[in-house]
Amino acid sequence: MIEYLYxxxxxxxxxxxxxxxxxxxxxxxxxxxxxxxxVYLCGNSLGLQPKxxxxxxxxxxxxxxxxxxxxxxxxxxxxxxxHEELGEKMAxxxxxxxxxxxxxxxxxxxxxxxxxxxxxxxxxxxxxxxEKFAFPSDQYAVKSQIEFHGLNIDQSLIELEPRPxxxxxxxxxxxxxIEEEGDSIALIMLGGLxxxxxxxxxMARITAxxxxxGCTVGFDLAHGAGNLPLxxxxxxxxxxxxxxxxxxxxxxxxxAGCFVHKRHINRKDLPRFAGWWGHDKATRFLMDDTFVPIxxxxxxxxxxxxxxxxxxxxxxxxxxxxAGMEQIVTKSRLITGYLEFLIHGLKSDDIDIITxxxxxxxxxQLSIRMINNNRSLFDKISERGVIADWREPDVIRIxxxxxxxxxxxxxxxxEILKEALSQA
Ligand SMILES: *Cc1c(COP(=O)(O)O)cnc(C)c1O
Numbered sequence: 371m372i373e374y375l376y377x378x379x380x381x382x383x384x385x386x387x388x389x390x391x392x393x394x395x396x397x398x399x400x401x402x403x404x405x406x407x408x409v410y411l412c413g414n415s416l417g418l419q420p421k422x423x424x425x426x427x428x429x430x431x432x433x434x435x436x437x438x439x440x441x442x443x444x445x446x447x448x449x450x451x452x453h454e455e456l457g458e459k460m461a462x463x464x465x466x467x468x469x470x471x472x473x474x475x476x477x478x479x480x481x482x483x484x485x486x487x488x489x490x491x492x493x494x495x496x497x498x499x500x501e502k503f504a505f506p507s508d509q510y511a512v513k514s515q516i517e518f519h520g521l522n523i524d525q526s527l528i529e530l531e532p533r534p535x536x537x538x539x540x541x542x543x544x545x546x547x548i549e550e551e552g553d554s555i556a557l558i559m560l561g562g563l564x565x566x567x568x569x570x571x572x573m574a575r576i577t578a579x580x581x582x583x584g585c586t587v588g589f590d591l592a593h594g595a596g597n598l599p600l601x602x603x604x605x606x607x608x609x610x611x612x613x614x615x616x617x618x619x620x621x622x623x624x625x626a627g628c629f630v631h632k633r634h635i636n637r638k639d640l641p642r643f644a645g646w647w648g649h650d651k652a653t654r655f656l657m658d659d660t661f662v663p664i665x666x667x668x669x670x671x672x673x674x675x676x677x678x679x680x681x682x683x684x685x686x687x688x689x690x691x692x693a694g695m696e697q698i699v700t701k702s703r704l705i706t707g708y709l710e711f712l713i714h715g716l717k718s719d720d721i722d723i724i725t726x727x728x729x730x731x732x733x734x735q736l737s738i739r740m741i742n743n744n745r746s747l748f749d750k751i752s753e754r755g756v757i758a759d760w761r762e763p764d765v766i767r768i769x770x771x772x773x774x775x776x777x778x779x780x781x782x783x784x785e786i787l788k789e790a791l792s793q794a
Contacts, residue, residue: 372384372704374707374708374711374712376711376712376715378778378781380777381708381776381777381778381780381781382777382778384704384705384708384777385776385777385778388701388776388777389697389701390693390697390698390701390772390773391776393689393693393773393774394773394774394775394776395421396420396421396422396689396774397418397419397420397421397619397773397774398418398419398421399418399774400418400757402755403755404755406755408755408756408757409755409756409757409779409782409783409786410757410774410775410779411756411757411758411768411769411770411771411775411779411780411783412757412758412759412767412769413616413617413619413734413769413771413774413775414565414593414597414616414617414734414735414759414767414769414771415616415759415767415769416615416616416622417615417616417617417618417619417620417686417771418619418771418774419619419621419682420619420682420685420686420688420689421685422685422688423621423681423682423685423686426681426682426684426685427678427681427682429446429447429681430445430447430449430452430677430678430681431678433445433446433447433449434449449674449677450674452675452677452680452681453472453473453474453625453668453675453680454668455684456473456680456683456684456687457471457472457473457667457668458471459684459687459688459690459691460473460614460627460687462690462691462695463595463596463600463618463687463690463691463695464591464595464600464602464610464612464627464629465599465600465601465602465603465604465605465695466602466603466629467603467632468666469632469635469665469666469667470602470603470629470630470631470632470635470666470667471627471628471629471667472627472628472666472667472668472670472671473614473625473626473627473628473675473680473683474625474626474628474647474670474671474672474673474675475625475626475628475672475675476613476623476625476626477507477590477592477611477612477613477626478507478508478511479626480611480626480627480628481507481508481511481559481590481611482511482515483628483642483643483670483672484588484609484611484628484630484670485511485512485515485557485559485588486641486642486643487609487630487634487640487641487642487670488557488586488588488608488609488634488640489515489519489556489557489586490556490586490641491516491519491521491526491556492556494553494554495553495554495555495556495584495585496519496521496526496554496556497525497526497527497528497551497554497555497556497557498512498515498516498526498527498528498555498556498557498558498559499528499529499530499547499548499551499555499557499558499559499560499585500512500527500528500529500530500559500560501529501530501539501560501561501564502529502530502531503531503564503566503567504560504561504564504590505561505565505590505592508559508561508590512527512559513527528547528551528555530543530544530547530560537567537724537739538564538567538569538724538725538726538731539569539571541571541572541575541576544571544576544579545575545576545579548576548579548580548582548583548585549579549583552579552580552582552583552584552585553583553584555580555583555585556585556586557585557586557587557588558576558580558585558586558587558588559588559589559590560576560589560590561589561590561591561592561593561594562589562590562591562593562594562595562598562600562610563591563593563594563597563598563732563733563735564593565592565593565761566737566761566765566767567724567725567726567737568724568725568726568732568733568735568736568737568767569725569726569731569732570594570598570726570730570731570732570733573589573600573605573607574601574604574605577605577606577607577608578605578606581606586608586609587607587608588607588608588609588610588611589607589610589611590610590611590612591610591611591612591627592612592613592616593616593617593733593735594612594733595612595613595614595616595617595618595627596614596616596617596618596619596690596695596698597616597617597702597733597734597735598699598733599695599696599699600695602629602631603631603632606631607629607631608630608631608634609628609629609630609631609634610627610628610629611626611627611628611629612626612627612628613626613627614626614627614683614686617733617734617771618683618686618687618690619686619689619773620679620682620683620686621679621682621683623679624679624682624683625675625676625679625680625683628667628670629667630667630670635665635666635667635669636665642663642669642670643672644661644663644672645671645672645673646672646673647668647671647672647673647674647675648661648663648664648668648669648670648671648672649661649662649663649664650662650663650664651664689773690773693773698772698773699772701772702733702734702770702772703729705734705770705772705775705777705780706729706732706733706734706735706736706770707729708777708780709736709768709770709780709783709784710723710727710736712780712781712784713736713738713784713787715784716784716787716788716791718791719741720740720741720742720744720747720791721738721739721740721741721747721791722738722739722741723736723737723738723739724737724738724739724765725737734769734770734771734772735767735768735769736767736768736769737761737765737766737767737768738765738766738767738768739764739765740764740765740766744764745760745764747766747787747790747791748760748766750790750793751766751783751786751787751790754786754789754790755786756783756786756787758783768783
């Protein structure tokens with residue numbers, strides 16, 4: 371255990387010892403109005419741009435320019451197969467086998483595609499279990515799927531709520547609910563890490579408990595991928611979906627990720643919404659009208675993917691693969707712990723951290739609740755060069771992204787927060 375100190379020297383010492391410190395220089399930091407780098411702590415919302423993204427995108431533009439349609443097969447990285455290497459690199463980030471992961475579409479689209487295959491309500495088993503305070507897009511997606519099957523939302527949706535007076539969920543409560551209601555639950559669909567509270571769920575135990583009761587278990591890893599230590603294959607998760615523009619730095623609207631467990635890939639009984647890009651590669655261009663799915667997660671692809679967007683993702687995945695999730699998680703715990711230590715050091719009655727304090731129950735994000743819903747504190751830190759985000763009704767989310775944030779960033783942030791609190 372490292373003994374944290376509330377000094378600039380300590381933060382600098384941590385930065386000097388940081389094996390990931392060298393990656394900071396591989397990203398662009400936005401500037402504050404004073405011309406200095408902003409204190410960017412918003413990688414949970416939009417990750418920073420890897421410097422290599424531009425040259426990777428230019429490579430695609432140049433090959434398209436020089437080769438036109440021939441670029442599909444003759445580009446330096448042929449457009450038709452551009453996604454394959456990315457799926458493999460992404461698999462390492464989420465703890466999956468390479469045939470279980472594909473990069474395609476966007477997150478909510480993938481969630482729908484997965485529910486088409488994995489939400490198969492029957493007379494007895496038709497409910498979906500979700501968090502009451504899940505990200506709205508997930509709420510819309512599951513409710514619209516329930517209606518798509520002609521079912522009633524009130525009777526078919528079970529929402530997990532914290533105990534009265536509490537903000538985060540207790541694993542025991544989740545497991546108990548699965549035990550009690552599991553027989554009627556078709557699908558358990560939770561966020562791996564709640565975007566608002568920063569709470570990470572015990573996905574291994576939830577998956578095991580769900581399977582015990584015969585439920586299908588999927589996760590939305592928008593805030594989990596590239597952030598938490600994931601073992602999707604070993605945990606036996608049925609499917610997962612995530613975006614890549616948050617912790618994985620692929621740029622606004624970047625192409626998303628999708629995981630289908632190996633044991634489902636060759637199942638003939640799973641329906642899916644099919645498209646030509648999911649068709650067997652050997653015969654795809656023969657233009658036959660019978661769909662033969664690729665025997666990997668790629669079999670769920672619909673369309674040929676946006677290569678320009680994938681080029682930006684490639685720049686980021688290079689860094690992820692070089693650094694490795696193990697080192698990233700190690701630093702994440704150290705730097706998030708440091709942020710927590712410094713905030714506690716302020717001993718302020720005006721703020722409160724709602725994110726769990728156990729390192730395995732969170733990632734690189736602390737959600738700071740303003741007592742009395744005081745948004746002015748957020749405005750004050752923003753004026754002073756902090757880029758973070760405000761979530762209604764009363765939370766500032768601070769995310770020290772381990773690939774590019776420094777301990778000094780965290781120190782600077784807390785000094786700014788302290789000053790703002792003293793003027794509140
Ligand atoms: C960010 C986020 C989304 C966004 O969905 P897109 O389809 O990428 O626009 C959805 N769900 C969760 C849980 C998120 O955190």
